[in-house]
Amino acid sequence: MALIDVEHLHKRYGEKIAVDDVSLTVDEGEIFGVLGRNGAGKTTTVECIVGLRRPDRGRVRVLGMDPRRGGPELREQVGVQLQESELPDKLTVAGAIDLYGSFYRAPADGRALLDVLGLAEQRNARYRKLSGGQKQRLSIALALIGRPRIAVLDELTTGLDPAARRGTWGLIEDIRRQGVTIVLVSHFMEEAERLCDRVAVIEAGRVAAVGSPAGLAGRLGGEQRIHFRPSGPLDGRLLAGLPAVTSITRTGDTVVVTGTADALMAVTAALAGRGIVAHELRVEQPSLEDAFVAMTGGARSSTLN
Amino acid sequence: MPVDIAPAHAAPPARPRPAFRKLALTEARLLLREPVALFWGLAFPMALLAIMGIASSGPGARLGGVPLVAVYEPILIAFVTVAFAIQGLPAVVAGYRERRILRRLATTPVGPVRVVAAQLAVNLAVALVATAGILAVGRLGFGVALPGQPAAFLVTYVLAAAAMLGLGMLIAALAPTGRTAGVIGTMVFFPLMFFAGLWIPRATMPASLLRISDFTPLGAAVQAMQDSMSGSWPHPSGLAVLAGYAVVFTVAAARFFRWD
Numbered sequence: 001m002a003l004i005d006v007e008h009l010h011k012r013y014g015e016k017i018a019v020d021d022v023s024l025t026v027d028e029g030e031i032f033g034v035l036g037r038n039g040a041g042k043t044t045t046v047e048c049i050v051g052l053r054r055p056d057r058g059r060v061r062v063l064g065m066d067p068r069r070g071g072p073e074l075r076e077q078v079g080v081q082l083q084e085s086e087l088p089d090k091l092t093v094a095g096a097i098d099l100y101g102s103f104y105r106a107p108a109d110g111r112a113l114l115d116v117l118g119l120a121e122q123r124n125a126r127y128r129k130l131s132g133g134q135k136q137r138l139s140i141a142l143a144l145i146g147r148p149r150i151a152v153l154d155e156l157t158t159g160l161d162p163a164a165r166r167g168t169w170g171l172i173e174d175i176r177r178q179g180v181t182i183v184l185v186s187h188f189m190e191e192a193e194r195l196c197d198r199v200a201v202i203e204a205g206r207v208a209a210v211g212s213p214a215g216l217a218g219r220l221g222g223e224q225r226i227h228f229r230p231s232g233p234l235d236g237r238l239l240a241g242l243p244a245v246t247s248i249t250r251t252g253d254t255v256v257v258t259g260t261a262d263a264l265m266a267v268t269a270a271l272a273g274r275g276i277v278a279h280e281l282r283v284e285q286p287s288l289e290d291a292f293v294a295m296t297g298g299a300r301s302s303t304l305n
Numbered sequence: 306m307p308v309d310i311a312p313a314h315a316a317p318p319a320r321p322r323p324a325f326r327k328l329a330l331t332e333a334r335l336l337l338r339e340p341v342a343l344f345w346g347l348a349f350p351m352a353l354l355a356i357m358g359i360a361s362s363g364p365g366a367r368l369g370g371v372p373l374v375a376v377y378e379p380i381l382i383a384f385v386t387v388a389f390a391i392q393g394l395p396a397v398v399a400g401y402r403e404r405r406i407l408r409r410l411a412t413t414p415v416g417p418v419r420v421v422a423a424q425l426a427v428n429l430a431v432a433l434v435a436t437a438g439i440l441a442v443g444r445l446g447f448g449v450a451l452p453g454q455p456a457a458f459l460v461t462y463v464l465a466a467a468a469m470l471g472l473g474m475l476i477a478a479l480a481p482t483g484r485t486a487g488v489i490g491t492m493v494f495f496p497l498m499f500f501a502g503l504w505i506p507r508a509t510m511p512a513s514l515l516r517i518s519d520f521t522p523l524g525a526a527v528q529a530m531q532d533s534m535s536g537s538w539p540h541p542s543g544l545a546v547l548a549g550y551a552v553v554f555t556v557a558a559a560r561f562f563r564w565d
Contacts, residue, residue, distance in 0.1 A: 050412050051411075051412070052408060052411060052412065052565075072414035072415070072416075073414075075412060075413055075414045075416075076414045077312070078412070080409070080412040082405060082408060082409055082412070084405055085404070085405035085406065085408060085409040086404040086405060086406060087404075087406065088335055088401070088406065090335050090338040090339075091331065091335060095331060095334070098327070099327055099328065099331050100413065102323050102324050102327040102328075103324050103413045103414050103415045104413075104414060108309060108310040109309065112309070113310065142409075144310050146413070146414075147310050147311065147312055148312060149312040175310060178309070178310060178311040178312070179311055179312055180310070180311075180312055
């Protein structure tokens with residue numbers, strides 16, 4: 001069952017088209033990623049889903065309701081983490097949890113939520129004194145305090161260090177196991193690959209592709225890259241002749257072969273036939289990031305800003 | 306399972322949300338964490354009145370036959386109203402918009418209106434406490450009589466507070482940031498309090514200045530409070546001026562207010 005249904009969403013600010021034509025559905029119980037570079041229209045799409053903006057055209061339904069008209073009944077069931085949304089400087093962590101908990105009929109246990117998010121020691125700390133990562137985690141806690149059916153998380157782990165990021169990913173998986181449907185807005189591919197069941201890649205206000213991260217990577221990311229250092233002299237033509245191989249490059253002692261999914265087997269067999277050992281063998285599978293770059297035509301970088 | 310946040314589908318039907326009370330309590334707590342605001346809004350005006358009271362005991366400390374301390378009571382009541390409605394409220398509300406707190410609240414069942422209502426309620430409550438404090442210092446410390454026409458005093462106070470809170474919300478509506486709202490509040494403070502008679506009490510203003518003062522919100526408020534303190538109903542024109550400002554500021558604030 002689709003909990004969120006967006007059809008031909010169009011939104012402009014003055015002359016600037018923020019979202020041109022976006023259609024997507026999010027099913028119950030899945031983690032759905034909305035990916036795209038900054039300015040691609042992700043945040044506007046999500047703001048229309050949570051009812052903060054009125055679409056110029058198109059139709060948005062969340063739990064069967066129009067988010068602009070769903071009122072408290074709908075907002076009770078949708079937890080939101082917004083980008084760059086803050087809290088009063090002198091509000092304490094416990095105060096914020098207690099306050100936001102009072103907005104909902106059946107709030108979660110705030111203390112337990114803070115424990116899980118690693119904020120137990122900051123309970124009495126004021127918002128202003130928190131680090132960027134702690135603020136981010138508090139914001140996640142506030143999105144979940146109402147025990148929502150749908151959690152919309154915009155740039156979940158931006159500003160978190162790697163350990164905190166992994167911890168947060170674990171938490172998101174826990175939450176999903178409890179039956180919460182999650183919409184994750186991200187420009188961080190590793191995160192989407194790890195967490196999402198399906199992703200929609202948004203480019204210039206349109207959906208460029210929808211599918212599972214592995215599916216998109218396989219479909220659009222293309223090739224395997226095999227790196228190794230041969231134990232003896234290697235004639236390039238030996239490998240270039242293999243049907244699975246598309247290119248060979250050398251950097252110092254290291255050889256890099258690209259090719260289809262069968263390339264690794266073909267290359268190792270050919271090397272074994274000549275008695276050459278492949279030292280420091282490393283294979284890069286096509287990643288969601290490769291697919292993303294292929295779709296959006298951007299430069300390769302780890303965060304795609 | 307580390308923490309139970311399983312969706313509350315089958316939540317018990319509508320336990321009333323204690324949200325407004327909680328919001329008001331939270332805003333009150335936050336205000337109590339602002340020692341500077343409390344000093345200027347609560348302690349300073351009471352201390353100033355006490356100084357006036359001590360000065361009044363000497364000879365010649367009367368204006369138009371009224372002891373200085375009694376002259377300053379309505380002026381300082383106007384002062385505390387400005388302190389919370391014009392200098393406190395707009396900076397907080399505009400800051401909440403600037404920092405997307407109002408937007409965040411718009412995604413919760415309670416919405417952003419109630420946090421603004423809580424701010425209004427809390428600032429009004431503290432201004433009332435300060436007003437009661439000023440009346441108490443005057444009465445207990447220096448024998449100034451409580452308002453002889455309590456009903457008239459109350460009507461005046463309500464209209465003056467409405468005008469000032471309306472102006473505060475108008476500043477909050479127009480200022481892009483909390484900081485700007487604070488600066489505008491301070492800039493508005495001086496003319497408002499000048500015509501209220503903080504530096505030159507109305508009894509000593511030249512006629513032309515007095516005429517202008519009559520048509521400013523706090524000039525009208527101070528005169529009407531003075532009248533009701535001395536036991537008579539204020540002239541309706543003064544109350545009409547206050548009511549006019551209250552309506553204009555409130556309508557303009559509602560017209561221009563943005564939530565994001």
